[in-house]
Amino acid sequence: MVKDGKMSLALLALVNGHHSAGWRNTASDTDTATDIDYFTYLAQRAERAKFDLFFIADTPGARIDHLDAYSRGPNYMNCLEPTTLLSALARGTERIGLGGTASTSFYEPFNLARLFASLDHISHGRAAWNVVTSSNDHAARAFGHAKLPPHAERYARAKEFVEIVRALWDTYEDDAIRFDKATGEYFDPAKFHPIDHEGAFFKVRGALNIARPPQGQPVIIQAGASNAGRELAAETADLVFNSDDTFEEAKAYYDDVRARVARFGRDPSTLKVLAGFAPVWGESKWEAEDKHRTLQELVTPMVGKQRVGQDLEADLSGLDPDQPVPLDIIPASANQHTRYFEQLVHMIKHERLTLRQLWQRYERGNKRVLGTAKDIADVMEEWFAGKACDGFMVICPQLPVGIEEFADHVVPELQRRGLYREDYSGTTLRDHLGLARPQSRYARTAEPAMG
Amino acid sequence: MVKDGKMSLALLALVNGHHSAGWRNTASDTDTATDIDYFTYLAQRAERAKFDLFFIADTPGARIDHLDAYSRGPNYMNCLEPTTLLSALARGTERIGLGGTASTSFYEPFNLARLFASLDHISHGRAAWNVVTSSNDHAARAFGHAKLPPHAERYARAKEFVEIVRALWDTYEDDAIRFDKATGEYFDPAKFHPIDHEGAFFKVRGALNIARPPQGQPVIIQAGASNAGRELAAETADLVFNSDDTFEEAKAYYDDVRARVARFGRDPSTLKVLAGFAPVWGESKWEAEDKHRTLQELVTPMVGKQRVGQDLEADLSGLDPDQPVPLDIIPASANQHTRYFEQLVHMIKHERLTLRQLWQRYERGNKRVLGTAKDIADVMEEWFAGKACDGFMVICPQLPVGIEEFADHVVPELQRRGLYREDYSGTTLRDHLGLARPQSRYARTAEPAMG
Incomplete structure (x- = not known):
């Protein structure tokens, strides 16, 4: 339960990598965008390298404009849906966390709470939900709206949405399921808690029909860089991604977001910050x-x-x-x-x-480092030791080669420096991240509820 | 692709069976309601018996009233969400179809189209969606409504919902993905078809961000017994469940629904009818x-x-x-x-x-047969040979023992009589059911589109 003082690593698993031309340079002669065996391989490769998290980015809808450009690659245009993909990956992996994006603008809280609770059970405590509000009008149009609501409204909705989801995850207390075959008591109704929510955006009266997730609550991820996004992360998230380019910016972000966490009465160390980081490894800097x-x-x-x-x-x-x-x-x-x-x-x-x-x-955001294992580890050490982040979202320009090289060359270098775990010490994603398992808000103990 | 003249079998996979006391009589000393290994075992057992379909019933929400009764068993109160569960099962099985219930009253067409398209890719063409409109107000309250809309409105919404989902599944033509690394053409924009739907219930302008499912369209299941339900099934479904008690009723249903199919201009054999059937096997009738x-x-x-x-x-x-x-x-x-x-x-x-x-x-619906393999096979043969159904939804009062006994004793008897396959002859659920793969509605061939 206690974090080991090592950095955390997540892999952003866009099919052939983040770079728009990644797929053109792949060794495969066939498309792997919807190939579950391929994604299983990626997740297993990251798991062998003891990554905390395998992460699926997503947007709910294909672009239908500028197809001359958007037809030139698979990213976000042809992709498996995150919760189904991650559930399948749960069966090909044992330890690595499984995170995916889902939008609060286009889901119902009840459905989303169930999908991620179910993933957490299927994966035995490895689920994470990346809360996004979406930023493209093309998604809005697929859901009956002419365009997205304004930013502030989206974030207000997101905040209420997350509150409902977290309350639904607490429907059953941890020990509610009795399974008493002799008396016929399957669960204890006194430890079953429907909610009766009425807010600005949602009215939800009901109870989630699934036992409390193994992690208590699946890990909540946020990536908002705006003021509203940082506030939402500080109030509700367990993990946040940032995409600053420089150490100074990342450090400022880290300090800012931790100060916000404290203002919400939380221990700042309960929000982990992963910096986006795009390594390109080579035997030499010139090769990279x-x-x-x-x-x-x-x-x-x-x-x-x-x-x-x-x-x-x-x-x-x-x-x-x-x-x-x-x-x-x-x-x-x-x-x-x-x-x-x-x-x-x-x-x-x-x-x-x-x-x-x-x-x-020109490249937007996400610090790129081209070089040897030493070059790459140097930057990671500087950022981590300098408290600009708690770890990294590794954004390989090209996959699968990016994770293969990172795992084979950079991870051993980080381990040699004592910056990164040699093996998993726990079984859940919360364990890997060093985050406590939240108590049920209804737990009758002396300790305060953390949910 | 052509059906072999054998009956189809599906397994209704309620955790410890359909009977409310199934869980009290199970050999397990711990709850398996959210145990993915347990469900994998059930699916593998049904697959070894060459079942067409493993089926997950569902309702979106726990009961919050009458808890003195509803706390006495797991069914619908503590269950994994169907699409995530089935995606995980896709990795522990190879041939059996994977079907699940999702409600058109509480999902958005876009999200649902993606979940089942993704499941179809993950399972290599084994997905089925059971279209329901929900019939309990407790679900409605979890989604912000005081109660369900009237029956006719729910079915009108369901019809429009299914039309949108099917159109979204056809976003990409089968050969749209080019993966031409040399030229950089990932897909052909001329074979990519956004929809612009505006109906009584939904406005959807957009395109599904996933390649056409392996089955062309995942299998559509319906179970409506009402006039509106039968009409919806006749117009849109590939597979329908019925729950009549007697041969005469089932035969009348079969004839009625096939006549309706013909009125929609479809070949009646393109809608398969499975009769609900609750066998209890014993070495003797007395044991059963x-x-x-x-x-x-x-x-x-x-x-x-x-x-x-x-x-x-x-x-x-x-x-x-x-x-x-x-x-x-x-x-x-x-x-x-x-x-x-x-x-x-x-x-x-x-x-x-x-x-x-x-x-x-007293038991509601679903013909029960208590007896030996011969007794059970006799009834199945009577119904199947007498054209009261194309096969059966096997509803075991108790699981896992029900599928174990059915697979070990009844299936060999059916095979000996030539009523049931010795092995799978195809790889997709449509193959098992003898249903053609629907052409894309945009396919430019001489044959008429079937989608």
Whole structure:
């Protein structure tokens, strides 16, 4: 139950990796986007490397616009649904945590509570739910809305949604199921707690028809970077992802979010922070850079234009990739992501990059480290020892090779430095993360309820 | 693809069986309601017996009233969620179909389409969705409604819901995913089909973010006995369950539903009918009757009173189980299930049974056969050869013993008679059922679309 002072590691399991051209460089000659054996292999590989968590990102809906770009890769366009995928993976793995994204904007609390409670039982205590509010209108339209509600409303709904889910997970107390064959008492009605919730967004009167999950409550993940997102994480999450690029930013985030946790009356150490981190391993730094360059050169022009165009807030589709971006099509200021916009404008104005050079150079968020096991471990040690995070969300540009190389080269280096576990010491995801099992809010003991 | 002229078999996998006292008579000393290894064993046992389908019934919500009775057993009160459970079972089995119930009243079409499409990919073409509209107000209250919408409205919503789900399953054509690493074309946008649906209940504009399921469309199951239910089944289902008690009733149902299928312009043989059937096997008829009596004697008085009282539409909770039911507490006529009500009134008035005898004798629906393998196979042969059904939903009063005995004794008898397959001849559930794989509605061929 007590964390061993080591860093935590999670693997972001996008099918062929995070890089848009990952699938073009894979050894496989057939698509693995919906191949359960492939995902089982990835999860087993991460488990052999003693990862805390295998993580499935998700968005509820395919893009239906810009298909010239979005048809150029599997990510978010062709993917297994997270809770069913993770339930299947629970049967091919034994220890690694299994986390997936589900949106509070497009689910009912009751259904979502059941899916993750069920996953927690099936996996014997390894489930995690990444709470997102969704940020794309294309998802909203698949659920009958013209567009997403405003940010503040989405987060207010998310907060209420999480409260309901957590209350439903506590329907049965831990010892409610008696299974007394002699008397015929299957469960004790006094330890069964329906809820009667009426809030701004939901009215839920009922009880979850599943015993309390093995973890008490499945792990709650959050990734919001906004003020509302940080508040939600500080109040409700067990684990938070951040995607800052520099040590200083990550450190500031870490300190900020832990201070917020304390303001909610929680022990700051009960919220773990994983920094997004994109390692590219090579026998030498030059080999790592070569690998990265190979991927960058495989970016399809339509994808490159779409990706840069989105953050530059300009339509680049008609431009020649091998000419600089004309300054007159760039808007005066950003409407969406100011930081990404400014990075791009700087590259265009001051470095006079061509459009192709731009999409090969520019990457949003998530610190990338190209180099040897030592180079990569150095950065991880700096961030972890410097208390900029409690561990890392490993975002491999390419899979499966990324996790294979990371597991075979970087993990042993981290272990040699004493930064990372040699083996699992517990069986549940909460055990791996060093998080206590929450008591039921109805438990009749001297200790205060933590749920 | 062509059905072999044999009967189909499905197993209703309620944790310790359909009988309310099944769990009290099990060999296990611990609860298996949320034990994935236990369910894997059940599914493997049914698969070794070459069953078409392993089926999980469900209701979205625990009862919160009458807990004195509902706390006396696990069924529907403590259960894994069907799609996550079936995804896990897909990894412990290879051939058997995997079907589960999900309600059109409490899901969004997009989420449900994804869950079952994902299950179909994970299981390599073995998924089935049992479309229900729910019939209990306690579920409605868990989803913010005071009570369920009227029957006709629920069925109208179900019809629209199924149409949307089926359209979403056809988002990608079968050959849409190109995986052309050389050119960077992952899928062909011309073979990707968003929908723009606007109906009485749903507005869905979008596309499913998963490749077309291996079965083209997962199998659609329906169990509605009402006129609206039969119409929905005839129009949309691949498989229908019925729960008639007698050969004549089942035969009438079979003929009726096939005539309805034809009226929708479908080949009647494309809707398979499974009759609910509760076998209790014994080396002799007396042994089978003994087994059944043992179970009946284990019915908890609270459960017996609640079950009889529900159909008698009277509060029996204060009565002495060993006295006859006083005639003056019985209403003049039934409000809910006329047939069940009249069966009970007959037993009370003409047989003068005590309350305990009543709950031990009375059973709702689902033909029960107590006897040897020959006795059981005789009834199955009569119904199947007499075209009262295409096969059976085997509803074991007790599990796991019910499937063990059925597999070891009844299945060989059916095989000896040439009524049942010796082995699977295909790999998908549609193969087992003898149902063609539906073409995409967008397929550009000379054949008419079947989706």
